[in-house]
Amino acid sequence: MQATSHAAHPAARQDTHHEAPGFWRSYVFSIDHKVIGIQYGLTALCFLLFGFFLMLMMRWQIAHPGEAIPLLGSFLQGLLGDVAANGIISPELYNSFGAMHGTIMVFLAIVPLAVGAYGNYLVPLQIGANDMAFPKLNMMSYQIYFLGGIIMFVSFFIPGGAAQSGWTSYPPLSMSVPTDGQTFWLIGMVFLITSSLLGSVNIITTVIQLRAPGLTWMRLPFFVWAQFTASFLLLLAFPPLEAAGVMQLMDKVAGTSFFLPTGLAVGGNLANISGGGSPLLWQHLFWFLAHPEVYVLILPAMGIISEIIANNTRKPLWGYKSLVYGALGIGFVSFLVWAHHMYLTGMGTHIATFFQTTTMIISIPSVIILTCLLMSLWGGSIRFNTPMLFALAFLPMFGIGGLTGLPLGFSVADIHLHDTYYVIGHFHYVVAPGTIFALFAGIYFWFPKLTGRYMNEYWGKIHFWTSLIFMNFVFMPMFVQGFSGMLRRMSDGAVQYSDLKVEGVTGALSSTVIGLNNFILWGAVGLGLAQIPFIINLFWSISHGEEAESDNPWNATTLDWQTPTPPPHGNFVTPPSVYRGPYEYSVPGTGRDFIPQDEPPAAR
Amino acid sequence: MDIPYTVEARPDTGVYNAKVGMWLFLASEVMLFGGLFSSYILLRVGAPAGTWPSGLLSVPLGTINTIILALSAITTLMAWVACKSRMFERFKLFQGLTILLAIIFLCVKSYEYRDKLTHYEVVLKSGEIADGHLIRREPSGDIVLHGHVVKEHAELMNGRKHVEHRELTIAKDQIVRMQNYGPWHNTFLAIYFTMSGLHALHILGGLVVMGYLWGPGSRMWKTDPDRFTNRVEVSGLFWHFVDLVWIFLFPTLYLI
Amino acid sequence: MSETSPDIFKAYTRKCGAVFAAVVCGTLLMVAASYAPIANHKIAIALVLTAAACNASVVAAYLMHLIGERKMIFTVLAFTVVFFIGLMGLSIWASQDIPTVVAPITR
Ligand code: HEM
Ligand SMILES: [Cu+2]
Numbered sequence: 001m002q003a004t005s006h007a008a009h010p011a012a013r014q015d016t017h018h019e020a021p022g023f024w025r026s027y028v029f030s031i032d033h034k035v036i037g038i039q040y041g042l043t044a045l046c047f048l049l050f051g052f053f054l055m056l057m058m059r060w061q062i063a064h065p066g067e068a069i070p071l072l073g074s075f076l077q078g079l080l081g082d083v084a085a086n087g088i089i090s091p092e093l094y095n096s097f098g099a100m101h102g103t104i105m106v107f108l109a110i111v112p113l114a115v116g117a118y119g120n121y122l123v124p125l126q127i128g129a130n131d132m133a134f135p136k137l138n139m140m141s142y143q144i145y146f147l148g149g150i151i152m153f154v155s156f157f158i159p160g161g162a163a164q165s166g167w168t169s170y171p172p173l174s175m176s177v178p179t180d181g182q183t184f185w186l187i188g189m190v191f192l193i194t195s196s197l198l199g200s201v202n203i204i205t206t207v208i209q210l211r212a213p214g215l216t217w218m219r220l221p222f223f224v225w226a227q228f229t230a231s232f233l234l235l236l237a238f239p240p241l242e243a244a245g246v247m248q249l250m251d252k253v254a255g256t257s258f259f260l261p262t263g264l265a266v267g268g269n270l271a272n273i274s275g276g277g278s279p280l281l282w283q284h285l286f287w288f289l290a291h292p293e294v295y296v297l298i299l300p301a302m303g304i305i306s307e308i309i310a311n312n313t314r315k316p317l318w319g320y321k322s323l324v325y326g327a328l329g330i331g332f333v334s335f336l337v338w339a340h341h342m343y344l345t346g347m348g349t350h351i352a353t354f355f356q357t358t359t360m361i362i363s364i365p366s367v368i369i370l371t372c373l374l375m376s377l378w379g380g381s382i383r384f385n386t387p388m389l390f391a392l393a394f395l396p397m398f399g400i401g402g403l404t405g406l407p408l409g410f411s412v413a414d415i416h417l418h419d420t421y422y423v424i425g426h427f428h429y430v431v432a433p434g435t436i437f438a439l440f441a442g443i444y445f446w447f448p449k450l451t452g453r454y455m456n457e458y459w460g461k462i463h464f465w466t467s468l469i470f471m472n473f474v475f476m477p478m479f480v481q482g483f484s485g486m487l488r489r490m491s492d493g494a495v496q497y498s499d500l501k502v503e504g505v506t507g508a509l510s511s512t513v514i515g516l517n518n519f520i521l522w523g524a525v526g527l528g529l530a531q532i533p534f535i536i537n538l539f540w541s542i543s544h545g546e547e548a549e550s551d552n553p554w555n556a557t558t559l560d561w562q563t564p565t566p567p568p569h570g571n572f573v574t575p576p577s578v579y580r581g582p583y584e585y586s587v588p589g590t591g592r593d594f595i596p597q598d599e600p601p602a603a604r
Numbered sequence: 605m606d607i608p609y610t611v612e613a614r615p616d617t618g619v620y621n622a623k624v625g626m627w628l629f630l631a632s633e634v635m636l637f638g639g640l641f642s643s644y645i646l647l648r649v650g651a652p653a654g655t656w657p658s659g660l661l662s663v664p665l666g667t668i669n670t671i672i673l674a675l676s677a678i679t680t681l682m683a684w685v686a687c688k689s690r691m692f693e694r695f696k697l698f699q700g701l702t703i704l705l706a707i708i709f710l711c712v713k714s715y716e717y718r719d720k721l722t723h724y725e726v727v728l729k730s731g732e733i734a735d736g737h738l739i740r741r742e743p744s745g746d747i748v749l750h751g752h753v754v755k756e757h758a759e760l761m762n763g764r765k766h767v768e769h770r771e772l773t774i775a776k777d778q779i780v781r782m783q784n785y786g787p788w789h790n791t792f793l794a795i796y797f798t799m800s801g802l803h804a805l806h807i808l809g810g811l812v813v814m815g816y817l818w819g820p821g822s823r824m825w826k827t828d829p830d831r832f833t834n835r836v837e838v839s840g841l842f843w844h845f846v847d848l849v850w851i852f853l854f855p856t857l858y859l860i
Numbered sequence: 861m862s863e864t865s866p867d868i869f870k871a872y873t874r875k876c877g878a879v880f881a882a883v884v885c886g887t888l889l890m891v892a893a894s895y896a897p898i899a900n901h902k903i904a905i906a907l908v909l910t911a912a913a914c915n916a917s918v919v920a921a922y923l924m925h926l927i928g929e930r931k932m933i934f935t936v937l938a939f940t941v942v943f944f945i946g947l948m949g950l951s952i953w954a955s956q957d958i959p960t961v962v963a964p965i966t967r
Contacts, residue, residue, distance in 0.1 A: 130605055133621045197632050205624045208617060208932065209609050236943050239632045240639030247643065250798055255788035258643065258795075276655065276791040281646050284951040285639055335943045339954055348957030351950070570605040618930040627933050631940040638944040645948065646955050667891055674883040674919075678876045681923050685872040694869070844924045848916050854887075855912045859894035860905045 031135035032569050036142050037121030038450070043146060044112040048436075049531075050153075051104040054097045056524055061089040062493030063521040083161055094491035095164035096181065100152065102167025103185065106293065107192045108149050110431065113439055114300035115196075115234065116145065119203050119227045122446070125560035125567060126221050128212025128576040128598070133205040141198035148191030155184035166489065168290070171259035171282050175251055176266045186249045193242045200231035212559065212598075214578035218324070219597070221558045221582040222317065225324050226303030229331040230296045237292035237335065244285035251277075258282075280345055287338035295334045297431055298398070299327060301438030302369055305391045308445050309373055311556050312388040313380025314593050316583035319372040326372070329365035337362055343411040344418050352411045359409035366402050370395065386460030390441035393468050394434060401429030404479065419489075422482025425475050433471040440467075443538070448553050452565045453545030459533045466530035473523030477516040484513045493517045555594045558582055562596050611831045626838045630845050637849050640802070644795050644856060657792050658860070659763035660785070662716065666858040669712050670850065676705035677847040680814075680840040687833040692825055695836070699818040702843070706811050713804055720793070723785040724749060725760065729778050735760055736769060738784075745776035796857050803853060806846045813839045879922050886915035 030036060057076075060069050066088060069076060073087020083093040124132055132138045155162040160179030163169065174182050207228045211220070220228075247258040255273070259282045262275030310317045317323060339347065339355045373395060382388065404426040407413040417423060440463075447455050486494045486509055495501060498509040552561040559578070563571055576598040584595040613620050648656055679701040686694035719737075726734040726749065736751010749772045754760060783789055787797035817835060824832040893907040921927045926934075 129607075131607055133607060134625060135607070137625075197629075201625050201628045201632070204628055205621055208624055209614050209619075209621050210607070232939075235628060235632050236635050236940060239634075239636035240642075240947060243636050243639035243643070246802065247640075247798060250787060250794065254786070254794075254797075256794035256798070257788075257791060258647070258798075274788060274790050274794070276647070276651055278647060278650055278955070280955065281643055281951070284646075284947075284954065285643070288639075288947055288951075332939075336946050336950070339950070342954075346958065347954055348959050351954045351957040354950070354953075617932050619933065624932075627936060631936055634937075634940050634944055635947070638947055642948040642951055646952055649952065650955060663891060663894075667887060670887045671884055674880060674887070677883075677919060677923050678880050681876060682872065685869055689866060689869045691866075691869065841924055844919055847923075848919050851883075851916045851919065852912055855890050855894070855908045859890060859908050 029139060031131075031139045033120050033124050033132045033135065033138060034567060034571075036138050037117050037119075039142050040112050040116030040120060040145070041118075043149065044109050044117060047104050047149060048109040048113070051101050051109055052528065052531075054101045054104070056528060057089060058094060058097050058101065059517075059521045059524045061094055061491060063517040065492040065495055080156070080161065089491070091491040092161065092164060095166075095177075095489075096156070096162040098489060099163045099166050099169075099185070100156070103152065103163070103189075105431075106167060106297070107189070108145075108152065110297050110435055110439075111196065111234075111293070112145060114297065114435065115203070115227065115230055116142070116199060118223075118300055118304065118439075118442060119199070119231070121450075122560055123203055123206060123224055123227050124210065125563060125571060126224050126558050127207060127210060127215055128559045128572065128578065129206060129210035130570045130572065130575070132202050133209055134202050137198050138202050141195045141202065144191050144195035144198070148188045148195060151184055151188035151191060155181045155188070158184065168286060169248070169282075170286075171248060171251065171277075171279050172261070172264055172266075174248070175260060176271075183249070183252050186245050186252065189245045190242060190249070193238045193245065196234045196238055197242075200234040203227055203231040204235065212576050212578050215559075215597075218321070219578055219581050221303075222306040222320065222323050222327075223300075223303035223558075225327050226299040226306075229327045230299040233292040233296050233299075233331055233334065237289045240285045241289035244282055248282065280342070283342055283345065284339070287341045288335075291338040291341065292331075292334045294427070294430070295330055297435050299330065301394070301398075301435040302327070302373075304438045304442040304445075305373060305394050306376075307556075307558065308387050308391040308441050309376050310583045310585065311445075311554050312383040312385065312391070313377055314383075314585045315376070315380045316581075316585055317372065318375040318378070319368075320581070320583065322368050323372050326365040326368040330362060330369075333358055333362040333365070340409055340411075340414070343414045356410055360406075363402065363406060363409070370399060370402070385444075386455070386457055386464055387441045387445035389461065389464045390437045390444065393464070394437045394441065397429055397433035397437060397471070401426060401431075401434050404429065416485075417482060419487055420482035421478040421486050421488055424488050425478035425482060428475045428478070432475065433468070437467075440464075440534070445554070446560075447541065447545075448548040448565070449551075449560065449563075450566055451542050451545070452548050453541055453543075454548060454553070455541040455545055456537050459537045463530060463534045463537065466533075467527065470523050470527035470530055474520050474527060477520055481513050481516055484509055486513060552596075557584055557594050557596050559597055562598055611828070611834065620834060622834055622838045623841075626841050630841065633845060633849075637799075637802075637852075640795075640799050641852070641856070644799070647791050647795065651791065654758055654761060655790075657761045657763065657790065659765075660720075660792065661763075661796070661858045662719070663858055665712055665716055666854050669709055670854045672705050672709050672712070673847045673850050676702045676709070677844050679705065680843045684833065684836045684840050687829070687836050690829070692822075695825075696818065696822070699814060699836075703811065703814050703818060706807055706814070710804060710807060710811075713800065717797075720785040720797075724782055725757075725785070725789070726774060726782040727780040728753075728774070729780055731755075733757060733760070734772055734774055736772065739771065747774050747776075747779070747782075748772070749774065799853060800857065803846070803849055806849070810839070810843050810846055814843070875922065879918060882918050883915050886911050886918070890915075 027035065057069055057072065068087035069089065073084070076084040077087050080093065083090045089097070120132070120138065124130070152162075158180055160181055162179075162181040163174070163185035164177045164179060164181065165174035169182070169185065207220075207224060247256070250256040251258050251260060257273045257275050257277040259279050260271065260273050260275060260277045261279060264271045264273065264275065306317055306323065337355060337358045339351065340359045343352060404422070408417055408423065408426060444455050444460055447453070485507070486497075493514065494509055495514060498511065498514045499505065500511055500514060502508055548565065551563065551565045554561070559576055562576060564573060578597045579600050580595060580597055582597060584597075586593045587595055607621070608614070609621050611620060617624070679698045683695050683698035683702060686692070686698055722738050724736065724738050726747070728734060732753050732755055734749055734751060734753050736749040739748040739750050741747050751769055751772060752767050753772065785793055787794045817839060821835070822832070824835070890908050890911040893904060893911060896904065896907075898904040898907070
């Protein structure tokens with residue numbers, strides 16, 4: 001018998017079982033996981049764009065220190081006042097932009113996109129559930145995230161401006177900068193952390209409890225495994241940072257000295273504090289979160305890529321079990337590597353050896369995952385559509401990012417490379433052409449499920465190729481700059497350490513290295529322009545894109561495609577049962593090149 | 605549209621949704637307080653010898669509060685057992701007792717806070733230090749303390765050593781610096797206020813939930829007693845965790 | 861557990877009484893240990909914390925009925941405990957492992 005659930009469903013069968021709620025209940029205070037997922041997605045995309053603009057202005061300042069920003073300069077001055085006098089970014093403003101760029105990109109853009117949007121929308125669909133386990137909690141976590149975002153955003157406009165001490169907020173620096181922006185940052189972080197905690201409780205419970213009948217653990221799509229692991233990282237790594245955030249907040253508003261050492265002098269004067277605190281304590285608690293956090297950024301991306309690769313090679317993923325154990329291994333070890341960010345804090349050789357060892361160990365599962373995905377391509381009849389192009393580009397880009405991490409993992413090499421542009425190059429290769437490409441791939445891939453229409457392929461390909469080229473223009477030169485010793489977080493782009501300022505001094509940065517700043521600037525501008533086709537394509541295709549032929553236009557196997565389009569409240573017409581693994585593509589002797597998970601075994 | 609396993613347990617995992625959710629949340633709470641306890645140890649071990657005060661807090665009050673919280677943990681469990689045995693009146697009684705005990709706990713706690721905030725260390729012109737509770741401020745600016753005078757700050761580090769307290773009047777012009785025992789006073793008090801404050805916030809949160817289940821939330825008893833019982837169980841889990849944290853807070857802050 | 865049985869209720873009352881007594885004893889033990897004239901401060905601290913740990917396990921085991929809880933919940937808690945120990949142990953180790961020997965400058 002033909003399976004019933006993946007035939008196209010007439011629209012009339014949707015939404016018949018309950019009266020339609022009003023506008024507010026359906027779009028703003030919705031408890032439907034799909035609406036919440038889209039809310040997360042749109043909000044996070046806005047923050048992504050905003051974070052990108054901050055960075056664009058910073059790149060201008062680095063490449064042309066002391067020159068007014070073209071086009072935006074006077075607008076900026078009007079908005080922010082003296083810190084942008086004459087349209088020039090002052091060092092204080094540069095620091096604010098830098099700190100907020102990092103914070104926004106990590107906590108307000110990528111994580112909410114990768115976990116909030118993708119996790120919310122797809123996890124219940126892929127496991128055959130009708131919603132998340134706790135729908136109201138789900139709505140709350142979005143709202144708390146949104147509030148946290150507002151608090152962060154508003155801090156730009158208070159006297160003194162936004163936080164200036166990097167996304168890492170190391171005290172005592174963060175305590176010494178005279179701005180309440182830091183207080184806003186801390187309160188905002190407490191909101192964002194709380195939101196992530198509620199969200200991860202929800203995702204984990206959903207996966208454990210609401211899997212459809214027959215959907216055993218080893219039949220879960222890899223995407224679900226990735227979300228599951230990432231949620232555990234959020235659940236257990238974030239709370240220590242929440243504790244640290246509360247303590248720094250106490251330092252800021254209640255005059256405690258958790259992170260402030262005895263004898264601290266600020267601006268040449270002894271600070272009026274009780275002292276006795278430890279700045280390194282903050283670093284421990286911060287990196288205890290922030291290293292697992294980088295895997296929260298990358299694991300969902302790997303999940304998305306796996307789905308797209310399996311679908312477009314029309315063959316099962318190579319080494320599904322290795323992928324799953326790889327992800328779990330990454331998750332476990334990522335809690336035990338954090339102090340590789342602290343080699344320069346004067347730590348002893350024993351503890352440094354421990355963290356070097358665990359850091360090398362964690363690269364093993366990363367390599368396993370990458371290898372499995374590469375091997376999956378072997379012998380496939382690959383469909384080169386836009387999602388697949390992004391997915392394919394992810395592999396070498398993530399490879400570059402991961403491999404450049406290895407030298408950083410050794411304390412000897414890291415002493416030279418720490419805090420240089422090399423580090424910036426390393427992690428941006430993982431997050432930008434890595435995770436962001438995966439998120440793009442996912443948008444192109446699941447768009448037909450959300451809307452019933454494809455995004456435009458032609459413009460998609462333009463978006464892909466231009467993004468790929470400009471991404472590399474932006475980030476590849478950073479390795480060169482870093483190797484030459486150019487430090488990060490310098491508002492003049494290190495001109496003061498170059499032979500433009502001090503001629504003939506050995507060790508000064510050459511004008512070529514400094515000149516790369518200008519190259520990167522235009523790379524970044526190009527990257528920005530390359531997103532215009534995407535933004536137009538995204539909105540235009542909602543109503544004008546080519547219509548998808550069926551509910552399952554990519555002929556995919558997982559349950560998310562076996563629903564009506566778009567999935568109605570409650571998702572499935574009849575609750576699905578699962579009879580097979582997630583990637584039964586091109587099974588010999590079946591006459592079709594895919595078998596959906598919910599198709600019962602053929603009667604013999 | 606109903607979400608499965610809100611009431612009955614899922615056969616293969618053996619638990620219902622809210623219980624999984626609560627245990628996951630508690631796992632994250634373990635890490636939250638784990639971060640704080642780690643900080644406590646790191647700061648204490650890192651403090652130069654003789655600068656970490658001990659015995660600043662009242663052991664009798666701490667002990668009483670420990671026992672109050674333990675008792676409330678018992679009444680919470682009994683409230684759930686009453687639900688399980690379908691004795692709604694008993695549930696009301698035990699849940700009410702829990703709420704009462706929680707309120708008493710908070711009252712004792714705020715008394716302790718007040719006690720610390722009215723306790724002053726006053727550095728005198730002579731170089732000596734007067735230490736004690738502020739009784740009143742004269743209009744002239746002179747202050748009256750109930751306490752004692754020591755030669756050095758280090759003598760104040762052991763609060764258990766018994767010293768004679770008496771009424772001290774200190775002239776305004778003798779005061780060099782004066783600060784109360786708030787979180788800003790030293791690292792121990794900082795961590796005391798932060799950790800016990802965060803704990804008190806948990807009590808407050810638990811109180812709201814318990815109060816809801818005792819009052820308006822108990823209407824669910826009539827429509828869906830099983831689900832209501834689950835709610836009582838899950839909120840009880842949270843409450844026991846809060847008790848558990850206190851069981852460690854008490855010795856670390858009051859005793860050692 | 862059968863649904864409507866006052867016997868169950870009574871049994872629980874007895875169990876709760878025992879648990880409460882144990883916790884009170886543990887608490888008093890803690891206080892006593894902290895006042896005991898033990899010369900070595902470290903041993904006193906260890907005693908107090910051991911008593912606290914016993915108290916905590918009684919609460920977790922009986923009041924939170926962890927005894928007899930499902931494997932899945934244990935797994936989650938086991939990982940949490942591992943990471944907790946990792947956080948505490950490694951950060952304190954790091955703060956204690958400070959290089960003391962400085963290499964002589966040879967030039
Ligand atoms: C594959 C193995 C990886 C290794 C061995 C590795 C190693 C390192 C090391 C040792 C550092 C510290 C460098 C320094 O500050 O001197 C670092 C920084 C960083 N890594 Fe990685 N990494 C890896 C993968 C990743 C991934 C997957 C991501 C993110 C998705 C990532 C994101 C970051 C970030 C954001 C920083 C910079 C933090 C900062 O100082 O602001 N890394 N990496
Ligand atoms: Cu790291």
